[in-house]
Amino acid sequence: MxxxxxxxxxxxxxxxxxxxxxxxxxxxxxxxxxxxxxxxxxxxxxxxxxxxxxxxxxxxxxxxxxxxxxxxxxxxxxxxxxxxxxxxxxxxxxxxxxxxxxxxxxxxxxxxxxxxxxxxxxxTDGDGFVASLEAKGVDVARGPVLLLGAGGAARAVAASLLDRGMAVSVANRTTARAVALAEALSGDGSVPVSVIDWADWTDRLPGHALLVNTTSLGMHGGPGDVFTPDLSRAPDDMVVSDIVYVPRMTPLLTAAVARGLRVVDGTGxxxxxxxxxxxxxxxxxxxxxxxxxxxxxxxxxx
Missing domain, CATH: 3.40.50.10860 (Leucine Dehydrogenase, chain A, domain 1)
Structure with missing residues (x-):
């Protein structure tokens, strides 16, 4: 490499x-x-x-x-x-x-x-994520992307998407972490990363082509709170991905399928x-x- x-x-x-x-x-x-x-x-x-x-x-x-x-x-x-x-x-x-x-x-x-x-x-996490999308026939150049989470996995995924010219917005339950991630990835002259308040991310779905969950929400044995995302405002052609793979069909992916959206699970x-x-x-x-x-x-x- x-x-x-x-x-x-x-x-x-x-x-x-x-x-x-x-x-x-x-x-x-x-x-x-x-x-x-x-x-x-x-x-x-x-x-x-x-x-x-x-x-x-x-x-x-x-x-x-x-x-x-x-x-x-x-x-x-x-x-x-x-x-x-x-x-x-x-x-x-x-x-x-x-x-x-x-x-x-x-x-x-x-x-x-x-x-x-x-x-x-x-x-290899970020490039592995992008490869998993491409393997499913997803055009990663479509953008823009709404990323849920601001941990290490989020940064790796965001970096690989940015390197391919995609605009990225980040929403995290702790806003300060989202801001820190955006500043870290925007500091080298790359396309700026936007920050969206966690309470508003479902309202900001319009205008995004890809939604990616990098948090542990919905993971088996993960956070106890129930993750029931409202995807009613998602564009009809949005692709929804979740890096969690236990279970394969996470609450986010289940909601996406119910909404008629294309999904990519975390095994890829x-x-x-x-x-x-x-x-x-x-x-x-x-x-x-x-x-x-x-x-x-x-x-x-x-």
Whole structure:
């Protein structure tokens, strides 16, 4: 992947069984806890599909041990790793180089260990989200976009949409966070990000072509308050997306379908952000198709 800036023989021998050799390319996901991650399921499926001598493993790393673990993995010959909670900030700090995606989103979820011993940091969430829309035939250049939320995922999604020339408005339950996000993304000369008061976002639906929820509202086990969005004022051709994928049909998407609107659920973003990391480590751009979607759906249903 480009746009980087400086910063302080198959291993599959049987279904579900891997042979790891001295030549096996290794990557994994670092988190605490990490047992719940579905990334190993996805990456090992692709490794088997493409006959790559590789393995992707969960890497439970306790808080405070991140730097030691990352340098150890790099020294041991790993190609890189995904990074999840609680190590996002540490991943940003440890990088020798930040890809533009990490600079723009202010976050890191993918580390690539270069052959020269340096560490390159990427954020694949935003581009993964855009790829999930494109895979469903959504014209991401239509715009403008109304984004719900102002956390790390919101910034990554907004940055990728802005980089494609789309106008973005942000509404968040805490207005100050929305303002901070808008200022962070508008500070480099990009198209300004507008802020909409949370109480008014449903009234501001007209004039927007895409509505994206990046909050945890509607997520299984998430906020206790019931999220019952009123989409009566949404344009008839609006596309509605939700990055939450448990449940697949969130309250927002359910309301959108009832309104007759086109929807894109959150599984696509997860699959496509994984695809981008896989390409960095293993040199193959894997296909996100019905087979891996079915594998993922079956795991969700367990």
């Amino acid at each position: 480009d746009d980087v800036v400086e910063h302080p023989s198959s291993a599959l021998v049987a279904p579900g069984r891997l042979t790891i050799r001295g030549t096996t390319a290794l990557a994994g996901v670092i988190g605490w806890p990490v047992a719940h991650s579905r990334s190993p399921l996805l990456h090992n499926f692709w490794l088997a599909r493409y006959g790559i001598d590789g393995a992707y493993v969960p890497l439970p790393v306790a808080p405070g041990a991140f730097d030691v673990a990352v340098h150890g993995l790099r020294a041991a010959g790993f190609r890189g790793a995904n990074v999840t909670i609680p190590h996002k900030e540490a991943a940003f700090a440890i990088a020798d180089r930040l890809h533009r995606s990490a600079v723009r989103s202010g976050s890191v979820n993918t580390l690539v260990f270069a052959q020269d011993g340096t560490i390159e940091a990427h954020s 973003m997860l699959l496509h952000q994984a695809r981008l990391g896989f390409k960095c480590w293993f040199g193959v751009d894997p296909e996100v198709d019905a087979d891996i979607q079915a594998l993922f759906d079956a795991d969700l249903a367990r």
